[in-house]
Amino acid sequence: MTALTEFQRLEAQGSWRETPDARLREVIVSVGDATLILSDPKSERPLSHWSLPAVTRLNAGKMPAIYAPGSQGADETVEIDDPLMIEAIERVQRAIAMHRAHPGRLRGVLTVIAAVLMLAGLVIWLPDAIIHHAARIAPPAQTRQIGEAVLTDIERSTGSICQRESGRAVLDWLAPKLAEDNAILQVVPGALNGALRLPGNLYVLGGDLLVGAAGPEAAAGHIVAAGLATDDLRVTRDALEHAGLGAVLRLMTLGDIPASAMEGYGEELLSRNLPRPQDDILLEQLAERGLGSEAYARTLDPTGASVPALIENDPARTAPTGKPLLTDPQWLALQQICAG
Incomplete structure (x- = not known):
């Protein structure tokens, strides 16, 4: 010894x-x-x-x-x-006594460290877990409320949603054909460079895809792409992460979310690159709906150099000529949805 x-x-x-x-x-x-x-x-x-x-x-x-x-x-x-x-x-007795004391002190130190780590883990993990749980259990009415709160914040940058009645009727008719049965399509006058999927199966389309376009195919392609690129759970969770734990706890206990919870989130979404689905999946879904892909692809890259698969494999090239997505009066009404 x-x-x-x-x-x-x-x-x-x-x-x-x-x-x-x-x-x-x-x-x-x-x-x-x-x-x-x-x-x-x-x-x-x-x-x-x-x-x-x-x-x-x-x-x-x-x-x-x-x-x-x-x-x-x-x-x-x-x-x-x-x-x-x-x-x-x-x-020797003193050395043994000191040696026996160390494990107890070490256990105490380790216990304190473990408690601190557990507390830190709870602080870091628990809010995330609550937010993700809230997104999973939120009923459709709540997710729609969250989506509308996000849309309200988007309107600060793009202008108010377009509400002309004739164009609104065309959007309602298109929604189940391009997205889910309970989907709502909205148009804002500002440019979005595509379509955004928001919580509650709420889709927002920029007016730039309607004004001056030859037909509805490009706008339709963006709506289908937005639905495939992400799902309602993901966009709901992302929105609640922005809202924060306090707003989420209020949503879970009182059933509503503060109007200020989504402040700044719309601008954040507009600054991101829109997510895109894989080309083969998008082509398959467009073909099922009787839609082409080239008009959509040209809005991504007018030269087509970065989207050759979407142009070369356009379903409309091989599919028999069918009924157009919209009649001329419907298309005109949709283009004028932001007028007046």
């Missing part, structure tokens, strides 16, 4: 009693690596080995010092009156 480095060759006389009824017998007491060795002084034959960590003094403060190889009830004892040997053994 390191506490006895200077005493490793220490020896002293002692009186050993092998059993409580035995006579005292003179022995040589020496300190080994981790043992107390009791030897016959004439033959130097070891008579007993005691584990130093287990050695116990039975008469603290008295002389000669009496030690046992274990607790008070041990059969063997040895009496030692050599101060240096006593000091050596006592130093």
Whole structure:
């Protein structure tokens, strides 16, 4: 033991009693690596080995010092009156005591660290978990409310949604054909460079895709693409992450979300690149709806250089000529939805 480095060759006389009824017998007491060795002084034959960590003094403060190889009830004892040997053994006792104290302190430190880490984990993880849970369990009415709150913030940048009645009727007719049965399509006068999907199956289209366009195919392609690029759960979760934990807790407990919760989120959405689905998936869905892809592709890149698959594999090139998506009066009404 390191506490006895200077005493490793220490020896002293002692009186050993092998059993409580035995006579005292003179022995040589020496300190080994981790043992107390009791030897016959004439033959130097070891008579007993005691584990130093287990050695116990039975008469603290008295002389000669009496030690046992274990607790008070041990059969063997040895009496030692050599101060240096006593000091050596006592130093071992102090070293053992300190060593035994460390694990407790270490456990305490580890417990505190674990508690801090758990608390930090809860602080970091719990708000996210609550927000994601709220997005999963939100009923359609709540997700629609969230989407409308986002749209209200978007209108700050794009202008108010267009409400001309004849154009509104065309959007309502198109919604189940291009998106979900319960989808709502809205048009804002400002440019969006495509279509945005908002919570509650709410889709927003920029007026730039209607004014001056040859037909509705490009706008229709953007609506289909927006529905494929993400889902309602994802856009709802993203919006609630912006709103923050306080607004989400209010939504879960009171059923509504503060009007200010989405402030700035519309501008943030407009600054992002719109997500796009994989070309093959989009082509398949456009073909199912009897729509072409080239008009959509040209709004992404007028040269077509970055979207060759959408142009070369346009479903309209191989599909038989069918009924157009909109009649001329419907298309005209949709183009004028923001007029007046």
